[in-house]
Amino acid sequence: MSSSPTLNQAQSQAVTHDNGPLLIVAGAGTGKTTVIAQRLAWLIEQKLAKPNEILALTFTDKAAGEMEERVDALLPYGFLDLWVQTFHAFGERLLKAHGLDIGLSNDFKLLTPTDAWLLVRENLDKFDLDYYRPLGNPTKFIHAMIRHFSRCKDEMVTPDEYIKYAENLVLDSDSALGDAKEILGDEKKRLYEIANAYHTYNQILLDNNALDFGDLINYTLKLFQTRPKILETYRRQFKYILVDEFQDTNLAQYELIKILSAPLQNLTVVGDDDQAIYKFRGASISNILHFKNDYPNAKLVTLTENYRSAQSILDKAYQLIINNNPDRLEEKLKINKKLIAKKTITGQIEEIHANTGIEEARQVVEKIQTLKLADEKAKLESSWNDFAILIRSNATADSFMHALEQAGVPFQFLASKGLYREGLVLDIISYLKLLDNYHENPAMWRVLNMPFWNIATEDIVKITHQAKKKTWSIFETLKHASALGVGETGIKNIEKMLGLLAKHAELARYESVGKVAYAFLNDSGYLKNLVTKSAEGVSESMRQIMFLKQYYDTIIKFEESNAEKLTKHYLAYLHYVLESGEEGSLRGTDEDPEAVKIMTVHSAKGLEFKHVFLVNLVEQKFPSTNRSESIELPDKLVKEILPEGDIHLQEERRLFYVGLTRAKESVFFCHADDYGGTRKRKPSRFLNELNLPVNVIPAKAGIQKNPLDSRFRENDNKKNILAPNAVIPPHFSFTQLKAFATCPLQYRFAHILHIPVKGSASFSFGKKSNTNPFIGRSFNFL
Incomplete structure (x- = not known):
């Protein structure tokens, strides 16, 4: 292998294993990625397999890309036909090719959890729900049901199995009497309801030519189980199968690789039970704990030489993790997993x-x-x-x-979530909401405070105070700005803002939401300001441009998926997206x-x-x-x-x-x-x-405390989004204290700046304060 790094003895054993199952227990910092890449390259160089005869499965696209790059660097010439993919990408690839063989269209749509929520909400009347559809909040359990159905698919539980279980629920009338019998009867009814809902959910997916992530694995399993010729084709092709992060696989994924790797069983799994941290995603630690039971003849290689940390740190880590005994591989297989530092540094x-x-x-x-x-x-x-x-x-x-x-x-x-809480995104959405309804007070307040309008804070306070006093909308109050003592410059800037609003409202009647949003960013100077500061190296502006691109990707996705693309249609769609609890994904960048x-x-x-x-x-x-x-x-x-x-x-x-x-x-x-x-x-x-x-x-002494101290200090973390000269009154009423205890921002907006909401003097606040530096969901801006 070209430019091959030196391997230690255990790594070399793992890389050069030829045939049969192999379990590589790779502790933290022991060079796992190097071993995987070297093994793939070694199999190819030894002519044990061609590149397209090796299947390597990972859990992220990033890991798959890194693996391919490393293998490519190790080999004297590149290979473009390596099968290095995530489990879901592998399933999608096979179903696109063979879906028709099991009754699936090969142009199916893959649903995100939010897509699934929207589809269920749209078809809620098709579900025969009672227990899981409270009258006051009929969508309350949609997320819980979707997570439950996903767990069922991870555990390979079919709707028929679930319904049969509910039907066979044992009710011993002789021993279950009175209240106990009634409770068991209610439980049977509940199980029937959720089992039938699972069946309905799957049928709705099929009716809409859609699959969720669990389906990608389960339908691939069905393809192999019901179409033996197709299974045999892929068994012949994949002479070697390698699975990274094996401790994070679920039962369905493990079953898939067991079926595919038979009868040769040239299956290599790499993992560490001490780093199994994705139970909430359906991962099953039992897979790695019981691999040797499923493959008694599997070769076991344990990597313990650590190339990352000081020995003192590794010793503390080991001292901690042994408290999970006896449910660890070290105990079950009687191996030594204590990590040994290769670096001679003092931690x-x-x-x-x-x-x-x-x-x-x-x-x-x-x-x-x-x-x-x-x-x-x-x-x-x-x-x-x-x-x-x-x-x-x-x-x-x-x-x-x-x-x-x-x-x-x-x-x-x-953070991996929170795009819809970012300030720039909130600004755009607030502006779009104004184009649909000028009297949306929280949105208008946010737009008024955008710095490029150059509207003075004291003028905004005058306007919002008058709106509160007269129970007018802020938009209506702006028409009377001159009578409120707003200066000539302030009037001019307000007129500029209102002029753009009118222009863009007209544009929103016939242009797509993407074009309208761009018109706002361009005409207002928002985009120019971002680009200028980014070019000057201002990190926050560079960050905001990244968010802007990611947010525009969501708008493009909306426009590609919907025939109606106007702003009002987008806002209706966004309303349901936010109702689903979606926060918006935040993707990292290659820049660091x-x-x-x-x-x-x-x-x-x-x-x-x-x-x-x-x-x-x-x-x-x-x-x-x-x-x-x-x-x-x-x-x-x-x-x-x-x-x-x-x-x-x-x-x-x-x-x-x-x-x-x-x-x-x-x-x-x-x-x-x-x-x-x-x-x-x-x-x-x-x-x-x-x-x-x-x-x-030690803790520092002498920190002043009072009954409201922790509330105020925690709220200090918020970005200063209010007037710096806003005065906190010397005395608090019970109502004010209650508002403050519920949400500090609610108190400040309600009792200091007096910002009203549409149609009443009450406020549109969420039930709890959001800890995001921006306003986030503390207001119902969205």
């Missing part, structure tokens, strides 16, 4: 303890600055990219973003600006950083509270062999382990006593399991 492990969540964030930022400065003084290679703040959920990122921003430290929040990275531990899997900060390490945050599914799959229908211990706690511990093993040189365990509320928070039990050294950065 730094510290605990940061703060009084409050805000103070925790400040101490984290101070530590980042100290480490960066120390590296620079020592003339070591130093970059903000060396630092990662790992959070359990995106909702907890705000305090760290705020602290980094206050300190002038560049940061990048790598130098910045501290903030991301969830799930997102950090596969990455590494010089310094890692694991934050918010208190009970009920990490480990998180166990939230069971709204609709549970009956135990008798679950085919997965479940571990003996606490399933949720074990997964949370594995997630903590993944976060810990991202660190190369230092890791900081951070927690606070107060994140709001009245009770002092308990440190995470995982900290006790680590038995940390004494070098704790």
Whole structure:
């Protein structure tokens, strides 16, 4: 192989295994990707298989692309016919080619979860629902049902099996009397309802020539099970099959590769049970735990030489994860999985303890600055990219973003969701809503505050106060701006804005929503301002342009999928999309600006950083509270062999382990006593399991507190979207305090700026405040 890196003994054994099943247990940082690429290249170079005779299955397109690139670099000439794909892409490819053989059209539509929600909502009357269709909120359980149906498909439970189970539900009339009999009867009725809904759901998909992601695997299984000639064709083609991240496969995916790899059984699976963190996606850890039971003659190779972390960090990680025994491969197969560091560096492990969540964030930022400065003084290679703040959920990122921003430290929040909460996207949607209805007060307020109109804050306050007083819409009040003391410049700027509104409202009558949105961005100067600042290297503007492109992709998708493309049609569609709970996907880019990275531990899997900060390490945050599914799959229908211990706690511990093993040189365990509320928070039990050294950065004393302190301090994380000179009154009424406790933004808009909503003096607020730096869903802007 050209430019082949040196392999250690275990890696070499894995790469050069010829025939038969192979289980590679690859610990964190042990060179798993290198081994996979080398193995693919070795099979080709040894002429054991041609490139198109090897099937390599991964879980992300990014992983598939990286694998192909590495193999291409190892071989003397390129191969374009490698089958390196995700499970779903593989299923889609086969069904596009052979769907007709099992009664499917080969031009089917693949539905996202949001697409499925919209389809179910549109056909809700076809479902015979009672229990799962409350009169006050008939769409309440749509998401839960779709997740339930997805779980059924992961477990290979068909609608017929489900209905049969409901019919055979045992009701022993002799032992079940009175209330017990009534309860069992209600349960049977509920199961009948959900089983029949599952059947209806699948039928609606077929009627609409649509498949969901679970169908891609299940229909491929059906293709192989009912069309033996097609199965035999692909068995002959794929002499070797390799599966990456095997611990993340579900039962249906495992069944697919078992069928396809027979009878040769040249099946290589690579994984680590200690990094199984996708149970919520349907992953079954039992697959890797029981692989040796299914393939008793499988060769086992364990990779334990770690090329990433200091030994002290690896020792702490091992000390933590053994608490999942006996439900680990190390115990079940009697192997040694303790990782051995190849780097001779001294790791730094510290605990940061703060009084409050805000103070925790400040101490984290101070530590980042100290480490960066120390590296620079020592003339070591130093970059903000060396630092990662790992959070359990995106909702907890705000305090760290705020602290980094206050300190002038560049940061990048790598969230996978939240496009529809981004400021630029909210601006566009608010403007489009105004074109459909000038009297949409929250949208008008947002548009008024766009900086390129140059409308003074004091003028906006005058206008909104008058609108509140007269119970007018803001649009109606703008017509009387001169009578309110708005100056000549303000009147001129308001007239400019209203003129564009009128122009674009006319355009919206006959042009597509994409053209209307572009006209707004172009005519207002919004786009020019973004492009100019981006060219000057302003990172926030570059980020906003990325969001703009991603948002426009959603508009293009809407226009491609709908015959009616006007703004009013798009807004009606968007209403249902948002009602479904869709937040909008945020995709990363190939560009990697130098910045501290903030991301969830799930997102950090596969990455590494010089310094890692694991934050918010208190009970009920990490480990998180166990939230069971709204609709549970009956135990008798679950085919997965479940571990003996606490399933949720074990997964949370594995997630903590993944976060810990991202660190190369230092890791900081951070927690606070107060994140709001009245009770002092308990440190995470995982900290006790680590038995940390004494070098704790202590909580800083003397932080002032009062009954509203935590509320105000948490709200400090919001971007300043109000007038800087807005005055907080010296006394609070009960109504004001109640409004503040419900939502700080609600209080500030209702009782300081007095912004009205359409048709009444009450307000359009959501039920809880959104922690996004932008207004987000605190207002019903959308």
